[in-house]
Amino acid sequence: MFANLSWDLFIFVFFAIVLAYSFIIGRKGTTKIILSSYVAILTTDGIGNGIGNFISGQFAESEALKKSIAFIGFTGGIFQFTAFSKIALLIALIVVIAKWGSFDVEVQESTGLSRFALNALLAFFSGGLILSIILVFANGGSLITGSSPASAEFTQVYNQSRLIKFMLDWHNFWFAAPGAIFAISSFLDKKD
Numbered sequence: 311m312f313a314n315l316s317w318d319l320f321i322f323v324f325f326a327i328v329l330a331y332s333f334i335i336g337r338k339g340t341t342k343i344i345l346s347s348y349v350a351i352l353t354t355d356g357i358g359n360g361i362g363n364f365i366s367g368q369f370a371e372s373e374a375l376k377k378s379i380a381f382i383g384f385t386g387g388i389f390q391f392t393a394f395s396k397i398a399l400l401i402a403l404i405v406v407i408a409k410w411g412s413f414d415v416e417v418q419e420s421t422g423l424s425r426f427a428l429n430a431l432l433a434f435f436s437g438g439l440i441l442s443i444i445l446v447f448a449n450g451g452s453l454i455t456g457s458s459p460a461s462a463e464f465t466q467v468y469n470q471s472r473l474i475k476f477m478l479d480w481h482n483f484w485f486a487a488p489g490a491i492f493a494i495s496s497f498l499d500k501k502d
Contacts, residue, residue, distance in 0.1 A: 317471035325437045332433030337425070340432045342415045343408050344439065344488045350403035351443050351485075355454045358396035358447070365392065389450055396447040404440070428495055435488040442477045442484035449478060453485065 332340040443453070449468075451458035468475055477484065 317467060318473045321441065321471075321473045321477070324441055325434065328437030328440070329430065329433045332429060332436065337429045337432060338415050338417050339408075340429060340436055341417060341492060342411075342413075343404065344432065344436050344492060345413070345415070346404050346407035346411060347436070347439055347443075348489065349407055349411075350400055351439075351453065353403055354396050354400040354447070355452055357399060358392060359452055359454060361395065362392040393448050393450055397444055400443065400447065431491055432488065432495075435484070435491055438477070438484040439488050442481040445474060445477050446481050451481075 332343075335343075446453065446458070449458060449464050468478065
C-alpha cells in the first residue's frame with residue numbers, strides 16, 4: 311500500500327510533530343518557542359526584505375548573479391533564493407533565541423485537564439504560527455510590507471491544497487492567536 315503524498319499530509323504531519331514536541335517540553339518550553347518565534351519572524355522579515363531589495367535592486371540585470379543562483383539550485387531565481395533564505399534564517403533564529411535567548415519564562419502550572427488543554431492549545435497555535443509564516447515567506451510575502459507576490463509554482467500548490475490555502479488566507483489569524491492565548495492565560499494565571 312502506497313501513501314498518496316500531498317501538501318495536506320505534510321501539514322498534518324507538521325502539526326503532529328509540533329504537538330508531540332510541545333508535550334515533551336511542556337508549557338514553559340512551548341511559550342518560550344512562541345515568544346522566540348515572534349522575535350524571529352519580525353527579524354527575519356526585516357533582514358530578508360532588506361537583502362531581497364538589495365539583490366534585486368543592485369543585481370537584477372546581472373546575468374552572472376542569475377546564473378550563480380540557478381547553479382546552486384534556485385531555478386526560480388532571486389525570488390526563490392530570497393524566500394529560501396528567509397525560511398532558513400527564520401528556523402535558525404527560532405532555535406537560537408529559544409535555546410540561548412537571555413530570557414526565561416515563568417508559568418503557573420495548573421493541574422489535570424486544564425493543564426493538558428492549555429498546553430495542547432498553545433502547541434497547536436504555535437505550529438500554526440510557524441507553518442503559516444513559512445508559507446508566507448515561501449510565497450514571497452512579507453508581514454512588514456504586507457506584500458504577497460506569488461510565483462507560478464506556488465500558485466499551483468496553493469490551488470491544489472485546501473489546507474495551504476487556509477493557512478495562507480488566514481495567516482493574520484495564525485499570527486495573532488498564540489499571542490492572544492498567551493496573554494489571556496497570563497491574565498488568568500495572575501488572577502488565581
